[in-house]
Amino acid sequence: MDTRYVLDTRRHARGAVRPVVIAIIAVIALLAVGAWFLIIKPHQELIMADSGGHPSTPVVAATLAAPPPPANVAEMDVNQLIGEARTAMSAQRYLAPAGNNAFEFYLxxxxxxxxxxxxxxxxxxxxxxxxxSAEQAINSRDFNEAQRQIDLLAKADPTNFTLTILRSKLDAQRKTLDKQQQLALDQEKAQQLAAQKAAAEKQAADQLAEQQKTQQAEQQKTAQASAAKKSTQPTEANPAAGGDTAGGATGGETHGAVLTQAAAPHYPPSAVRSRQEGWVQLSFKIDTDGRTSDIKVVESQPRRVFDRAAMEAVQRYRFTPAMKNGVAVSTTKQQRIEFKL
Incomplete structure (x- = not known):
């Protein structure tokens, strides 16, 4: 009997606790709802009214043209400034344009x-x-405007970590733009140097071709004069001697060295960059195999700027060697090489 009585008592106790718990939960829920409608929501509505709109309204990139800033901002009182700030907030003019935005009015x-x-x-x-808004200015690479907006944000909340992120993005975008501009300048400069080099090489080649043409004409005249002289020697020395000359010459071919392969000098890059022009007078020996040797600079202007380029060009020259009585002989020659842009 005692045991059954205890069990019945416990059952009744548990049945009484459940309604109490439910009542407590219902009271807490009602208090939370009341707090929301009576305290939290009115406070948020006040903030929204003060800011000119709901803070969660997204920032749009394109807004209507902002009206001109008030002319008498410095003379406005607190209420007037708040009114202008609310108008700017409604138009989402948080930081721009300068002088007519919500942050400047609130500050x-x-x-x-x-x-x-x-x-x-x-x-x-x-x-x-x-x-x-500041981040959008950074992404559009309007760096001066972005810097102005970041400075304005810093006046409102100088310790906000968002400022560090914005400044890092601005610095990175500036460096990227600087690299792109430098790369474009380098490419343009390289193209200009290549064009100048090609023009210089063409001009040098044209000069060499003209020099070769003049040399060949002179050598042809010399050969013709020599042949005419030989044709008159047998009659003058001994008309009865036939083809023998007075001096016992063999009558073999005699002519000067003839340039068969020219080489345009390479225009020194430093001279191209500084747009220098000049010339080099060279003396060199033409060996019996048609190659050049003993190349020396006789005179140059300006000194030592084009000497190496001129000597390297002459070193690549090839000649038909000079002939004397049918025998190849070495000769010495001077030549002036000009460098012009």
């Missing part, structure tokens, strides 16, 4: 009334969305 409010809660709360609530 002026705080200058006049440092403890103004409306301005402080509005700046704090809208800071993330204003930061988005």
């Amino acid at each position: 002026r409010v705080l200058e006049k009334d440092p403890g103004n809660k409306v301005a402080s709360d509005a700046l704090r609530e809208t800071f993330p969305f204003a930061a988005t």
